[in-house]
Amino acid sequence: YYEKHFPGCAIDLIGLGISYFKTLGDLTSEEMREINLGSYRDAKYEGSREEHENKLKESATLYVGNLSFYTTEEQIYSLFGRCGEIKRVIMGLDKFRKTPCGFCFVEYHERVDALQAMQWVTGTRLDNRIIRCDWDAGFIEGRQYGRGKSGGQIRDEYRETYDPDRGGYGKIMSKK
Numbered sequence: 145y146y147e148k149h150f151p152g153c154a155i156d157l158i159g160l161g162i163s164y165f166k167t168l169g170d171l172t173s174e175e176m177r178e179i180n181l182g183s184y185r186d187a188k189y190e191g192s193r194e195e196h197e198n199k200l201k202e203s204a205t206l207y208v209g210n211l212s213f214y215t216t217e218e219q220i221y222s223l224f225g226r227c228g229e230i231k232r233v234i235m236g237l238d239k240f241r242k243t244p245c246g247f248c249f250v251e252y253h254e255r256v257d258a259l260q261a262m263q264w265v266t267g268t269r270l271d272n273r274i275i276r277c278d279w280d281a282g283f284i285e286g287r288q289y290g291r292g293k294s295g296g297q298i299r300d301e302y303r304e305t306y307d308p309d310r311g312g313y314g315k316i317m318s319k320k
């Protein structure tokens with residue numbers, strides 16, 4: 145787990161074959177920047193690729209996915225607040241109905257708190273779903289809306305399984 149999320153932080157103590165893992169408090173600012181940034185890149189990001197990468201490296205904002213449509217902002221505050229003081233939570237909304245559509249952004253004041261959430265909260269259960277956190281380059285007005293034709297997230301248009309907590313079948317499947 146550490147090798148995946150904190151590449152370069154496992155130090156083999158010379159000759160002893162013992163691996164020592166640094167805790168978050170031990171990381172240098174350079175190591176903090178370089179931590180696994182994930183593979184998602186927002187295709188609608190307005191700016192250069194380099195700028196996008198730099199924003200991700202310095203961001204204190206997380207995208208949280210695979211939420212139930214029934215999960216509330218209060219639940220997000222209560223879970224993510226365990227990792228540090230939250231500046232703002234932005235719930236993802238269906239662009240037509242303006243109802244939750246299964247994701248949110250969590251902005252912390254400090255990057256180290258977002259890092260704690262990346263370490264401890266991603267992959268845990270909320271409303272009986274395994275949630276996923278990802279670094280985000282920062283919230284911009286409009287990004288809270290699903291980009292699918294139906295108003296929800298694009299991935300829910302193509303989903304082929306039945307997911308009662310995310311509106312049933314995917315939108316394309318339900319038209320078949």
Ligand code: GTA
Nearest residue numbers: 184186207278279280287289290291292296297298299302
């Ligand atoms: N930081 O992982 C993320 C992330 N996701 C998934 C969405 N957002 C994210 N931000 C971060 N990390 O502000 C953000 C977006 C936006 C908001 C809603 O959430 O930046 P969205 O989910 O509606 O649309 O965004 P997005 O993100 O533009 O779609 P995505 O996930 O890249 O691409 C669509 C996915 O749907 C593909 O991975 C694929 O699985 C599926 N898909 C797309 N097109 C097809 C297709 N033609 N056929 C089959 N599957 C497809």
